[in-house]
Amino acid sequence: MKRRWISAASLSVALCSAGSAFAGNSLRVTANDLGGNIRLTGRYQVSNPPYCLARRPSGGAPSSSYKQWSDPRCVPYIAQHGSFRVTVLYRGRSQFSDSFDMDGPYWNPLQGGRINPYYIYCRLLQGVRSANARTYHWSVTLIDPFNRPGYNLTRGGTFHCARVAHRSRPR
Numbered sequence: 573m574k575r576r577w578i579s580a581a582s583l584s585v586a587l588c589s590a591g592s593a594f595a596g597n598s599l600r601v602t603a604n605d606l607g608g609n610i611r612l613t614g615r616y617q618v619s620n621p622p623y624c625l626a627r628r629p630s631g632g633a634p635s636s637s638y639k640q641w642s643d644p645r646c647v648p649y650i651a652q653h654g655s656f657r658v659t660v661l662y663r664g665r666s667q668f669s670d671s672f673d674m675d676g677p678y679w680n681p682l683q684g685g686r687i688n689p690y691y692i693y694c695r696l697l698q699g700v701r702s703a704n705a706r707t708y709h710w711s712v713t714l715i716d717p718f719n720r721p722g723y724n725l726t727r728g729g730t731f732h733c734a735r736v737a738h739r740s741r742p743r
Contacts (some may be wrong), residue, residue, distance in 0.1 A: 595619060596619055596722070596723055597616065597617060597618050597619050597714060597716060597723050597724075597725055598615075598616060598617040598619075598684075598725070599614065599615075599616045599617075599712070599714045599725040599726075599727055600614050600615055600616075600727065601613070601614035601687065601712045601727040601728075602614060603710065603729050603731060605731065606691075608693075608694050608695070608733065608734060609691055609692065609693045609694055609695075610691070610692045610694075610710065610731045611689050611690070611691050612658070612687070612689070612690040612691075612692070612710065612712060613686075613687055613688075613689050613690070614686070614687040614712065614727070615684055615685070615686050615687065616652075616654055616684055616685050616686075616687065616714050616725075617652070617681075617684035617685070618648065618649055618652050618653070618654055618676075618681070618684075618685075618714075618716070618717060619649075619723070620646070620649045620681065621645075621646075621649065621718050621720070623640075623643070623645065623646070624640070624641075624643065624645070624646035624649045624650070625637065625640055625641050625646075626681075627681070627682060628641060628680075629641055648717035648718060649681055649717075649718075650679050650681055651675045651676060651679055651681075652675060652676025652677075652681050652683070652684055652685040653673065653674070653675050653676075653717045654673070654674050654675075654676075654685060654714050654715070654717065655671065655672075655673050655714075655715040655717065656671060656672055656673070656674065656687065656712060656713065656714060656715065657669065657670070657671045657712070657713040657715065658670045658671070658672075658690060658692075658710070658711070658712055659710070659711050659713075660692060660697060660708050660709070660710050661708065661709045661710075661711075662697070662706055662707075662708050662709075667697050667708065668692065668696075668697060674687065674688070687712070690712075692708075692710060692731075694733035694734070697733060698733055705732065705733060705734050706732070706733050707730055707731070707732050707733075708730065708731055708732075708733060709728060709729070709730050710728055710729060710730070710731060711726050711727065711728030712726070712727055712728065713725065713726040714726075
């Protein structure tokens, strides 16, 4: 029977909590072993900068509140826009790197956003010729849309790619 390995750290959820509206961004990522591949999923929350309202004004709010809410500088918060970078390392060297942007649902910043399933395939990391089992380190970084120092967050873990079986070609 083939054993599937993945560290307990990568199966656990990495958390950074945001207690108040100005506390900071949050990011949690879960890694699932798919038997030779890994799937990353997660949730994130971009905190509002001081010039943006923390939540949409109610119907009876003064019009100045709506102006502040709809300020173009606040759109990354209102849309929960996040830029992400995925990196895979083997023995400290980058084996794979990718980046993507996401927006949260329905322009409701209080819901935060969800990272759609992101797959890392062992076969692509190891290449066709590699026959060795390897342990890789993955990380996902949320890049703050407002470029605030200290607001970028990184979560990561390890996963193990089993030996790749080789098939000989018929001659």
